[in-house]
Amino acid sequence: MANEKTPLRDTAPTSPERAQKTADRSTVARRRIVVGIIVALVVIAGLWFLFGRGEDGGIPFISSSAPEVPTFHFSKAQPKYEALQAHLAKAKLEKAAKHALPTIEKSTGQLLQAGYVNPDGWGDAGSINDFFTDDAKAQVEPNVDTLTLGKSASDQFDTFTPNKKGNTIKVTALIDGNLNVTRAAAEFTFKGTAANSDGTTKSKVTVTGTLFFVPDGNGDWKIESFHVDREEKPHKAPSASASASEATS
Amino acid sequence: MIKKLLAVVLGLSAWIGGTVAGTIGNGTAAQATPLFKLEQAHADFTPSLDGTTPIFILLMGSDSRPGVTPMDKGRSDSIHILGINPAEHRATVFGIPRDSWVPLATGGTDKINAAMPIGGPEAEMQTVENLTGIKFDYYVLTGFQQVTQAVNQIGGLEVNVPYSVVGYKQTFPSGLHRMTGQEVLGYSRTRHSLPLGDFDRSLNQGVVLLSALTQFRNEYAKDPTRLYDWLGAGLRTVQTTVPIDELIKLAGLAQSIPATRVTNLVAMGTSAMNGTQSIVNLSPDNQALWQDMAKDGYILKNAIPKAATPAPLP
Numbered sequence: 001m002a003n004e005k006t007p008l009r010d011t012a013p014t015s016p017e018r019a020q021k022t023a024d025r026s027t028v029a030r031r032r033i034v035v036g037i038i039v040a041l042v043v044i045a046g047l048w049f050l051f052g053r054g055e056d057g058g059i060p061f062i063s064s065s066a067p068e069v070p071t072f073h074f075s076k077a078q079p080k081y082e083a084l085q086a087h088l089a090k091a092k093l094e095k096a097a098k099h100a101l102p103t104i105e106k107s108t109g110q111l112l113q114a115g116y117v118n119p120d121g122w123g124d125a126g127s128i129n130d131f132f133t134d135d136a137k138a139q140v141e142p143n144v145d146t147l148t149l150g151k152s153a154s155d156q157f158d159t160f161t162p163n164k165k166g167n168t169i170k171v172t173a174l175i176d177g178n179l180n181v182t183r184a185a186a187e188f189t190f191k192g193t194a195a196n197s198d199g200t201t202k203s204k205v206t207v208t209g210t211l212f213f214v215p216d217g218n219g220d221w222k223i224e225s226f227h228v229d230r231e232e233k234p235h236k237a238p239s240a241s242a243s244a245s246e247a248t249s
Numbered sequence: 250m251i252k253k254l255l256a257v258v259l260g261l262s263a264w265i266g267g268t269v270a271g272t273i274g275n276g277t278a279a280q281a282t283p284l285f286k287l288e289q290a291h292a293d294f295t296p297s298l299d300g301t302t303p304i305f306i307l308l309m310g311s312d313s314r315p316g317v318t319p320m321d322k323g324r325s326d327s328i329h330i331l332g333i334n335p336a337e338h339r340a341t342v343f344g345i346p347r348d349s350w351v352p353l354a355t356g357g358t359d360k361i362n363a364a365m366p367i368g369g370p371e372a373e374m375q376t377v378e379n380l381t382g383i384k385f386d387y388y389v390l391t392g393f394q395q396v397t398q399a400v401n402q403i404g405g406l407e408v409n410v411p412y413s414v415v416g417y418k419q420t421f422p423s424g425l426h427r428m429t430g431q432e433v434l435g436y437s438r439t440r441h442s443l444p445l446g447d448f449d450r451s452l453n454q455g456v457v458l459l460s461a462l463t464q465f466r467n468e469y470a471k472d473p474t475r476l477y478d479w480l481g482a483g484l485r486t487v488q489t490t491v492p493i494d495e496l497i498k499l500a501g502l503a504q505s506i507p508a509t510r511v512t513n514l515v516a517m518g519t520s521a522m523n524g525t526q527s528i529v530n531l532s533p534d535n536q537a538l539w540q541d542m543a544k545d546g547y548i549l550k551n552a553i554p555k556a557a558t559p560a561p562l563p
Binding site for chain 2: 083174227
């Protein structure tokens with residue numbers, strides 16, 4: 001009959017030995033799984049204590065295995081200019097100053113990124129030397145404790161997180177009679193939070209200064225003069241729930 | 250069964266992990282007091298001229314009127330030799346009275362300020378070189394209107410007036426005064442009320458230069474970007490052979506030369522009449538001072554002879 005269901009297949013009869021063997025295998029498998037999970041937990045806990053102690057929340061060793069260096073941006077003021085020759089058109093001077101702004105902003109940002117945000121640059125004059133003219137390069141090493149987070153920063157801090165707000169830059173261009181920007185000054189304020197390596201406290205860091213740039217003749221700008229100050233203030237450690245947002249406030 | 254067991258174990262581990270993390274997190278929050286206090290740091294570098302070779306710049310003030318005579322074709326009514334020793338951080342401003350009767354590089358003998366209308370700033374510089382034996386690296390030329398503009402553009406100049414001066418339009422009492430461009434010009438040009446006339450006027454012009462040095466140093470220390478304001482105000486109003494790179498290094502050098510390390514003096518001489526015109530006969534004793542200055546760029550105050558005090562105008 002077309003609508004007749006296929007009868008269920010009869011289960012094969014099993015011997016008592018076979019049934020016992022199946023039961024034993026099942027028990028062993030369960031034990032192995034439980035032991036495996038316990039071992040895995042022990043390994044996870046071990047790794048956590050080895051690599052993740054002191055970090056706030058999350059699964060630290062996962063994040064520390066691939067650390068990302070944070071970036072930041074400046075809020076810019078309208079560039080200013082100082083003409084070296086009288087009777088130059090204001091609109092052309094403004095245009096020349098505006099043209100120089102992105103390059104100066106970029107170089108300033110890269111210097112601070114290399115010296116402050118990236119832990120590899122802390123206390124390392126070599127990591128920022130290329131930003132300076134030959135004359136100024138000789139002054140980088142003697143001032144490396146301010147131009148970067150400092151030689152002892154690696155002993156004191158684990159990370160540096162730039163603030164998302166409060167970083168400002170004001171550029172003044174020195175413009176010659178041919179409307180070339182011959183020099184540019186960048187006044188900046190740069191803020192961030194350094195996580196102390198004690199794992200419990202943080203430091204608010206504020207870097208302010210003026211960098212004087214000069215074209216190097218190869219389309220790049222170098223720092224010929226600098227005046228930089230850094231202020232560090234111990235910062236109350238954030239509570240666990242607030243830590244994520246406060247670090248970059 | 251296995252799935253149930255796994256779920257239980259994972260749940261348990263999550264609970265344990267969360268508890269442990271939570272405990273550590275609470276510990277972090279509890280330690281509100283920082284473990285150490287950090288200090289401020291400062292980095293500073295300004296390119297500067299260095300070396301033991303002195304630098305000489307001839308500072309000239311033209312009497313040209315805008316729209317009448319070009320600045321470099323006027324008479325150089327103000328003449329100062331600026332000598333700088335970068336290594337010793339010393340300088341000297343050596344004034345030469347405009348009425349000094351000297352051989353001109355352009356030929357003949359005349360008042361020293363007469364060389365520029367004939368041969369421009371170069372001829373004036375050559376005349377002073379011939380007179381003093383000092384070889385100049387650069388010159389800076391300005392004028393009445395330009396001085397006024399420059400001072401106004403930097404926001405005025407604080408001049409420490411050593412003694413009360415009655416000017417053409419106003420009196421300048423002794424002491425520190427913030428002057429406008431017009432006031433600085435008036436103070437610098439005043440001659441008739443001064444005891445030693447042209448000699449004192451030249452000295453007062455040196456006082457203005459030293460006041461500018463002091464003010465620039467103070468402003469730069471507070472705000473380095475003021476350098477550009479000064480450079481702009483200066484270069485818009487002067488004619489000079491000093492390149493911008495050198496000017497920036499000179500500005501850097503100025504940071505290490507306070508006004509107390511700058512000697513301000515005027516050439517020795519006597520006032521006389523040549524026909525109807527008032528002239529100055531320079532003393533031969535000036536040669537020793539110029540040789541001293543040519544050697545290292547400066548003259549110490551205690552090296553100036555008492556005879557340097559010039560005679561008053563008749």
